[in-house]
Amino acid sequence: MDKQTAEKQVKELHRLLTQYNYEYHVLDNPSVPDAEYDRLMRELLDIEKEFPELVTPDSPSQRVGGEILSAFEKVVHEIPMLSLGNAFNEADLRDFDRRVKQTVGEDVEYVCELKIDGLAISLRYEQGIFRQGSTRGDGTIGEDITSNLRTIRSIPLRLHQPMSIEVRGEAYMPKKSFENLNRVKEENGEEPFANPRNAAAGSLRQLDPKIAASRNLDIFLYAIGDFTETGVTTHSDGLDLLEKLGFKVNKEREKCATIDAVIEYVNKWTVERPNLPYEIDGIVIKVNSLQQQQELGTTAKSPRWAIAYKFPAEEVVTKLVDIELS
Numbered sequence: 001m002d003k004q005t006a007e008k009q010v011k012e013l014h015r016l017l018t019q020y021n022y023e024y025h026v027l028d029n030p031s032v033p034d035a036e037y038d039r040l041m042r043e044l045l046d047i048e049k050e051f052p053e054l055v056t057p058d059s060p061s062q063r064v065g066g067e068i069l070s071a072f073e074k075v076v077h078e079i080p081m082l083s084l085g086n087a088f089n090e091a092d093l094r095d096f097d098r099r100v101k102q103t104v105g106e107d108v109e110y111v112c113e114l115k116i117d118g119l120a121i122s123l124r125y126e127q128g129i130f131r132q133g134s135t136r137g138d139g140t141i142g143e144d145i146t147s148n149l150r151t152i153r154s155i156p157l158r159l160h161q162p163m164s165i166e167v168r169g170e171a172y173m174p175k176k177s178f179e180n181l182n183r184v185k186e187e188n189g190e191e192p193f194a195n196p197r198n199a200a201a202g203s204l205r206q207l208d209p210k211i212a213a214s215r216n217l218d219i220f221l222y223a224i225g226d227f228t229e230t231g232v233t234t235h236s237d238g239l240d241l242l243e244k245l246g247f248k249v250n251k252e253r254e255k256c257a258t259i260d261a262v263i264e265y266v267n268k269w270t271v272e273r274p275n276l277p278y279e280i281d282g283i284v285i286k287v288n289s290l291q292q293q294q295e296l297g298t299t300a301k302s303p304r305w306a307i308a309y310k311f312p313a314e315e316v317v318t319k320l321v322d323i324e325l326s
């Protein structure tokens with residue numbers, strides 16, 4: 001094959017493999033069988049082997065890097081990755097609503113999101129190409145775990161538009177993957193992970209990307225670093241933009257016009273939670289208007305325009321042993 005044909009073939013294979021990967025891992029709705037995907041990937045690998053100069057960072061073949069790192073570099077978050085204040089009951093939620101309305105007035109709409117129990121991460125794209133991924137760390141300094149995040153198939157290596165944007169989300173391990181991983185660990189006499197959150201964190205802290213690649217991690221995106229450049233005016237439009245760009249955004253999000261509707265959403269997911277294929281440890285409630293978010297601002301650590309309702313810790317049922325009183 002001559003180089004010109006190779007270039008055309010590579011372009012077409014990138015397009016097909018990226019589309020099929022997106023359908024499978026983001027839309028959860030593949031249009032071709034795995035065998036077709038594997039056949040096309042083998043074609044791409046063969047051409048890249050013959051023409052190594054045609055390998056690019058956004059090539060579908062570049063998910064699992066070869067090198068094993070000796071340590072992770074530090075990354076400074078230009079816009080701090082904030083943490084959330086907590087609410088533990090209905091009264092706390094109503095207090096939050098009252099505080100918000102004291103600042104922005106009565107006309108407030110909220111967005112409710114499931115609080116994914118994973119690891120907060122940041123992804124940076126330049127003209128649509130995935131360039132760097134990092135952990136939240138202390139909110140200002142995180143760790144560069146780009147090579148591990150590249151192995152998460154629902155993270156696009158190239159966006160649907162050539163945007164330069166920084167986005168934030170939660171990397172997590174689905175319950176099924178967690179159960180399988182711990183079964184293997186126990187079979188090998190290794191210490192199992194206590195919960196999917198620790199398993200996800202432990203997997204993303206591996207210096208060998210092949211290990212991260214084997215852990216079936218996934219991700220939901222829930223924030224844009226700097227909304228101003230995107231032109232959206234509400235958080236919910238921001239989430240829709242993330243979806244349009246090719247990101248996986250949790251579909252259970254809902255706009256709530258009142259705090260009563262928020263409480264209804266919380267009650268619904270308190271019941272539904274065990275049926276989810278991933279763990280959640282609460283519900284995140286955000287003021288939808290970005291203008292109102294600006295007015296409310298942040299404390300040193302947390303936004304005043306968002307709160308996390310935390311589910312009560314699973315009461316550990318300790319069977320009380322009847323003590324024979326002699």
Ligand SMILES: NC(=O)c1cnc(OC2CCCC2)nc1N
Binds near residue numbers: 084115117222284306
């Ligand atoms: N674990 C989650 O699912 C989650 C966490 N955080 C946020 O938003 C924070 C981010 C910065 C201010 C609000 N949303 C979420 N869905």
